[in-house]
Amino acid sequence: MSIKNNINSIETAFKQALANAQDAQTLEEVRLKFLSRQGEIAGLMAALKDLSPEDKRDVGPLLNKLKQQAEEAFTQKKDALEIMRIQAEDAQRTAFDVTAYTPKRLTGHLHPYTQVIEQLENVFISMGYQITDGPELEDDYHNFQALNIPDTHPARDMQDTFWLTLPGKLMRTHVSSVQIRTMEQQQPPLAILATGRCFRNEATDASHDFVFMQAEGLLIDKNISMGNLLATLEAFFQAIFERKDLKIRTRPGYFPFVEPGVEVDMECPFCQHGCSVCKKTRWVEMGGAGLVHPNVLHYVGIDANQYTGFAFGMGLTRFVMLKYGINDIRLLNSGKLDFLRQF
Numbered sequence: 296m297s298i299k300n301n302i303n304s305i306e307t308a309f310k311q312a313l314a315n316a317q318d319a320q321t322l323e324e325v326r327l328k329f330l331s332r333q334g335e336i337a338g339l340m341a342a343l344k345d346l347s348p349e350d351k352r353d354v355g356p357l358l359n360k361l362k363q364q365a366e367e368a369f370t371q372k373k374d375a376l377e378i379m380r381i382q383a384e385d386a387q388r389t390a391f392d393v394t395a396y397t398p399k400r401l402t403g404h405l406h407p408y409t410q411v412i413e414q415l416e417n418v419f420i421s422m423g424y425q426i427t428d429g430p431e432l433e434d435d436y437h438n439f440q441a442l443n444i445p446d447t448h449p450a451r452d453m454q455d456t457f458w459l460t461l462p463g464k465l466m467r468t469h470v471s472s473v474q475i476r477t478m479e480q481q482q483p484p485l486a487i488l489a490t491g492r493c494f495r496n497e498a499t500d501a502s503h504d505f506v507f508m509q510a511e512g513l514l515i516d517k518n519i520s521m522g523n524l525l526a527t528l529e530a531f532f533q534a535i536f537e538r539k540d541l542k543i544r545t546r547p548g549y550f551p552f553v554e555p556g557v558e559v560d561m562e563c564p565f566c567q568h569g570c571s572v573c574k575k576t577r578w579v580e581m582g583g584a585g586l587v588h589p590n591v592l593h594y595v596g597i598d599a600n601q602y603t604g605f606a607f608g609m610g611l612t613r614f615v616m617l618k619y620g621i622n623d624i625r626l627l628n629s630g631k632l633d634f635l636r637q638f
């Protein structure tokens with residue numbers, strides 16, 4: 296029967312064409328030629344209806360089998376070609392090594408000074424203090440005169456000053472000048488903290504630099520006593536070193552702008568029995584403090600009979616060196632990245 300021959304030859308031709316198809320386009324041609332509605336297999340199906348019932352029963356299953364097998368073979372081939380295409384595309388790409396070294400990205404961070412200043416300010420802000428500042432280039436009046444250090448006062452010799460060629464101008468030797476500037480502007484009650492650079496004409500070594508950082512605090516109100524000062528300083532040191540049991544002690548000290556004046560020591564936060572930081576004494580010197588001298592209040596026009604206050608000054612440079620274990624003060628302003636990247 297010729298239709299059976301046709302089935303065989305179409306099957307052979309289909310297999311041949313399918314085997315030859317190596318890309319999507321020729322595969323599509325195979326589909327159109329054999330499997331589409333106008334294709335060869337559909338043509339055989341159409342011819343089926345002209346057959347006698349016996350022939351139909353004979354040929355029908357053969358045709359169905361051909362159709363089914365051809366469609367399966369086609370799908371398999373299509374998948375295989377797709378996989379080959381993807382593999383070929385992958386091979387074209389340059390290899391990407393996920394273990395490859397990438398240089399660490401450089402990110403900046405705050406200078407140790409800035410970090411400590413922010414901590415310090417936060418503690419004092421939490422106690423209701425206001426943060427203020429003043430100029431580094433000062434005049435004689437704010438740096439000395441109004442702080443009860445007149446021209447002839449021997450205390451001027453305590454601080455080796457960088458005088459400018461401008462008459463009466465200098466680089467401030469301490470941030471105490473900010474006290475005066477604030478009291479000129481604001482009436483008591485007031486509580487301020489100021490931090491900033493100070494300058495002294497000194498030979499430099501591992502523990503002296505001609506520029507360094509200080510913090511200055513001032514509180515003016517009615518009935519302020521040494522008790523208020525000591526409680527404030529103790530609370531501050533305890534907060535900054537996160538030690539509730541840290542104690543402070545004072546020794547008599549002379550500063551022209553306070554009376555009485557004290558030197559403040561803090562219990563060494565680093566040891567129990569003496570270490571190199573406290574030079575085995577268990578105490579570390581932290582700065583000077585006292586009750587604001589009435590002369591200072593007079594200079595800024597505050598009534599010393601009505602108001603009293605305390606002031607304290609601390610070397611922040613020393614503080615930062617203690618905190619981070621820095622052994623040479625000159626590193627802090629050196630701008631050396633190898634040094635700065637450690638913090």
Ligand code: DAH
Pocket residue numbers: 468469470471511512550552553582583584585606607608609
């Ligand atoms: N201004 C002083 C200095 O640079 C430090 C100081 C001492 C500040 C006693 C004060 C104070 O406010 O009461 O050495």
